[in-house]
Amino acid sequence: MAWQLHYTSARHGPTGRAGFQFVAETPGLPEGVRAGVTPYLSYRPPPDAPLAPDDSELGRFPVSLLYDRVDGRPLLLRCRYLGRDYSGRYGNFFAHAVVAEPEELEGLRPAELWHAPHWTHLPEPGTEVLEALDELTPGSALDPESLAAWLAGSGRDGAERDGAERDGAGRGDPYDLLAHLVDAVDDVLARGHGRVVLVADDVELIARWIAVVSYSLPVAATARLSFVTYTADPDGAAQRLVGTTPAVWAAAQHRASHASAFDLRGGAPPGGTSRFARTVAGCWRGADFAGLDALGELAPPGDPAREGAAALLALCRGDATVTAAEEGAAAELLSRRGSRLPEWVWRDLVPGVPSMGLDLALALHGRARAAGAADVARQCAVRVADRVSDLLAEASGPAEITAAAGIAERAGVRLDPAAVAAAAARCARRGAAADLGAALGGCPEDLRGALLDGVVAGLAEAGERERAAALTPGTCDLLHAHPERLRAVPAVGCAVLASVGRRRPDRRVPVTGELLRLEDDARAAPVDEAAAETAAPAVTESTTESIREAVSRALAEVWAEPPSADECAALLDAHGGAMARHAPLAALPSRTFTRLAFPGGDGLADPAALRLAGRVRDVLPGGRAGRDAALVQAYGKAITAGPARAARALAEIADADGATPQLAGEAFVGAARRLARRPPAFRAELLAALPPPARARLGERWTAELPARARSGRAPLRGGEMEQRNDLVEVVLRLRTRGASEPALEAWARAAAGRWLAGRQLDTRLARSPRLRAALRALLAGDEPSRGGR
Numbered sequence: 115m116a117w118q119l120h121y122t123s124a125r126h127g128p129t130g131r132a133g134f135q136f137v138a139e140t141p142g143l144p145e146g147v148r149a150g151v152t153p154y155l156s157y158r159p160p161p162d163a164p165l166a167p168d169d170s171e172l173g174r175f176p177v178s179l180l181y182d183r184v185d186g187r188p189l190l191l192r193c194r195y196l197g198r199d200y201s202g203r204y205g206n207f208f209a210h211a212v213v214a215e216p217e218e219l220e221g222l223r224p225a226e227l228w229h230a231p232h233w234t235h236l237p238e239p240g241t242e243v244l245e246a247l248d249e250l251t252p253g254s255a256l257d258p259e260s261l262a263a264w265l266a267g268s269g270r271d272g273a274e275r276d277g278a279e280r281d282g283a284g285r286g287d288p289y290d291l292l293a294h295l296v297d298a299v300d301d302v303l304a305r306g307h308g309r310v311v312l313v314a315d316d317v318e319l320i321a322r323w324i325a326v327v328s329y330s331l332p333v334a335a336t337a338r339l340s341f342v343t344y345t346a347d348p349d350g351a352a353q354r355l356v357g358t359t360p361a362v363w364a365a366a367q368h369r370a371s372h373a374s375a376f377d378l379r380g381g382a383p384p385g386g387t388s389r390f391a392r393t394v395a396g397c398w399r400g401a402d403f404a405g406l407d408a409l410g411e412l413a414p415p416g417d418p419a420r421e422g423a424a425a426l427l428a429l430c431r432g433d434a435t436v437t438a439a440e441e442g443a444a445a446e447l448l449s450r451r452g453s454r455l456p457e458w459v460w461r462d463l464v465p466g467v468p469s470m471g472l473d474l475a476l477a478l479h480g481r482a483r484a485a486g487a488a489d490v491a492r493q494c495a496v497r498v499a500d501r502v503s504d505l506l507a508e509a510s511g512p513a514e515i516t517a518a519a520g521i522a523e524r525a526g527v528r529l530d531p532a533a534v535a536a537a538a539a540r541c542a543r544r545g546a547a548a549d550l551g552a553a554l555g556g557c558p559e560d561l562r563g564a565l566l567d568g569v570v571a572g573l574a575e576a577g578e579r580e581r582a583a584a585l586t587p588g589t590c591d592l593l594h595a596h597p598e599r600l601r602a603v604p605a606v607g608c609a610v611l612a613s614v615g616r617r618r619p620d621r622r623v624p625v626t627g628e629l630l631r632l633e634d635d636a637r638a639a640p641v642d643e644a645a646a647e648t649a650a651p652a653v654t655e656s657t658t659e660s661i662r663e664a665v666s667r668a669l670a671e672v673w674a675e676p677p678s679a680d681e682c683a684a685l686l687d688a689h690g691g692a693m694a695r696h697a698p699l700a701a702l703p704s705r706t707f708t709r710l711a712f713p714g715g716d717g718l719a720d721p722a723a724l725r726l727a728g729r730v731r732d733v734l735p736g737g738r739a740g741r742d743a744a745l746v747q748a749y750g751k752a753i754t755a756g757p758a759r760a761a762r763a764l765a766e767i768a769d770a771d772g773a774t775p776q777l778a779g780e781a782f783v784g785a786a787r788r789l790a791r792r793p794p795a796f797r798a799e800l801l802a803a804l805p806p807p808a809r810a811r812l813g814e815r816w817t818a819e820l821p822a823r824a825r826s827g828r829a830p831l832r833g834g835e836m837e838q839r840n841d842l843v844e845v846v847l848r849l850r851t852r853g854a855s856e857p858a859l860e861a862w863a864r865a866a867a868g869r870w871l872a873g874r875q876l877d878t879r880l881a882r883s884p885r886l887r888a889a890l891r892a893l894l895a896g897d898e899p900s901r902g903g904r
Contacts, residue, residue, distance in 0.1 A: 116214035150184035229253025286381025320357035332410030422447030430462035512553030535568030542572025545580030615672030715784015761803035798848035813859035
């Protein structure tokens with residue numbers, strides 16, 4: 115049931131007092147209802163209305179119909195201006211309020227009650243008890259069909275034809291205005307605050323637009339659309355849809371806090387509208403009330419999925435103007451609603467599937483399967499297959515190919531592996547394979563092989579620049595894990611292995627083996643002479659040679675940094691038999707020895723270097739590597755053997771014909787430095803056993819090893835410097851006693867010992883060796899060396 119209340123200014127009300135008060139009501143009014151209705155009881159005439167209207171003017175004052183909720187119950191309040199009250203003062207109005215239980219409005223939109231028969235227009239003197247309303251009956255003239263006809267006759271063209279403009283229907287396209295209104299109302303319903311203001315001279319026009327907007331919403335949504343057809347305080351109104359007059363609005367808009375206001379006299383404002391709002395307007399244009407119901411069933415206003423609902427309905431109606439963004443909104447709606455879509459959606463969507471975008475077709479496919487809509491699911495699978503084919507053709511890299519494959523998998527569409535391989539090959543030929551790792555991780559398992567095969571095949575056909583761009587370190591590491599594919603395409607295999615070996619020193623030896631196997635495979639394949647004549651893709655002598663060259667280049671890249679002695683030995687053990695075939699490998703022992711020789715040959719004394727030298731002489735006895743290995747062994751003898759053997763070894767180093775010059779030079783320097791630390795007697799015997807050229811070279815090195823002050827003969831010398839000078843002078847003296855000499859060394863010794871202080875120091879040192887003292891005197895006198903014992 116619904117309760118009624120009448121409110122006006124009376125001389126004597128039910129309480130006996132005078133003034134504004136409730137003058138009649140339905141008995142049994144629920145507690146709190148009267149207090150809840152009271153704040154809504156007001157009416158202020160428009161500022162341009164007559165201050166003292168007569169009876170004929172009162173009918174032109176706007177009627178206010180308000181809808182809101184009081185303590186959860188619907189409130190419908192109709193106010194009319196009465197002019198003077200019982201005392202003759204102006205400002206009186208009559209309010210008729212109806213408070214109902216929520217179920218009383220079930221199936222009704224409050225705007226339908228604008229001209230309802232239950233409204234009382236004037237107070238009824240003597241009536242204090244009002245009957246309860248068992249049913250709220252809508253008024254006439256605001257039914258959907260009448261409103262659709264009114265809209266069709268509105269606007270500029272309609273106004274000229276039917277005189278609608280004179281009736282206040284507005285100008286311009288009413289459907290455009292409606293779309294803007296729907297967007298504005300949807301916004302306030304979604305936010306839960308704010309208001310939309312409708313401005314017009316005729317409150318009937320405002321009531322019609324409120325009714326149109328209300329019919330554009332599902333019945334349940336209209337319960338949240340509070341409204342008032344007229345208020346003199348639009349900025350203070352608590353309703354969502356507020357009507358007022360131009361005079362009121364002109365005075366209020368400078369302080370209004372709301373953003374949405376529509377002057378119904380001027381048509382639609384500038385700017386675009388949403389697909390949802392345009393769809394609503396389109397339904398009114400075609401009197402398509404079923405379409406309005408369908409929109410409400412898919413997503414009511416205020417719902418974030420409203421754009422998706424409108425797009426989905428458009429697709430059901432065969433609308434080809436749905437954009438990709440709108441399709442995305444429809445896909446989002448499908449994801450949210452799942453299989454809980456109305457049956458008519460599945461039926462009506464079938465014809466529109468072939469024109470759908472991929473995302474929507476994919477989303478629809480999953481929901482259709484869940485809902486048991488086999489026809490839609492089948493059509494979507496076909497559409498997805500078509501779009502996936504397009505994606506493969508347009509893919510710019512493996513990641514996009516994988517994305518397309520994943521889409522096909524989600525839709526249960528089987529992709530041809532050959533198509534995946536062809537797309538991957540095309541991308542790789544353009545140098546686009548850097549994202550292969552991530553692509554493989556996301557690729558359906560049954561298509562990973564095709565993706566890999568396509569990339570490898572495309573890289574084989576790519577130019578050098580494109581191949582280099584595609585073969586990033588990550589891609590090379592990934593392809594390295596598939597050696598069988600690399601062996602089938604040696605050009606790619608060489609590039610991949612070169613990258614891995616260059617970056618991973620710990621993998622250089624096994625990578626070398628893989629490179630050599632690529633060459634061995636090519637050499638082992640039967641040569642097709644006919645293919646050579648026809649340029650057919652078969653193994654020929656020229657392709658074998660090109661593979662060999664590619665392997666050599668890759669080996670040079672892998673071993674750009676010389677190996678350690680142990681690494682070189684491991685390489686000899688693993689692939690010694692093949693090292694002579696490739697210059698980069700054959701040169702590695704020499705490069706290793708040379709690096710060990712710097713600085714000063716110290717590294718050549720390491721046991722690892724000597725072991726490597728022995729291994730090289732076993733595996734690669736000929737060529738420079740073998741000669742360098744022999745030199746390293748001679749170095750070891752020169753610094754460890756007795757004078758005679760050391761002399762032979764040093765002479766071998768000095769006369770290292772065919773060995774690496776840098777190695778030989780540094781080895782001689784290092785051996786000389788080490789031998790300079792031996793006692794003078796050893797050094798003299800070593801010099802005596804050397805051929806004159808080697809003797810002169812060693813003497814020169816020993817002189818160069820002296821500190822600068824000792825070498826130049828400057829004084830005074832520190833203790834260590836004097837000891838080094840005296841040792842070398844003694845070496846010269848002992849060499850003379852053996853009947854041998856080294857002219858340059860003797861010249862230095864004569865100059866060094868010829869200074870007075872140096873002579874005294876040497877004389878004291880040789881006091882116990884008369885023979886050497888005599889040799890010193892002979893040296894200083896310029897006598898020739900003479901043989902004799904100490």
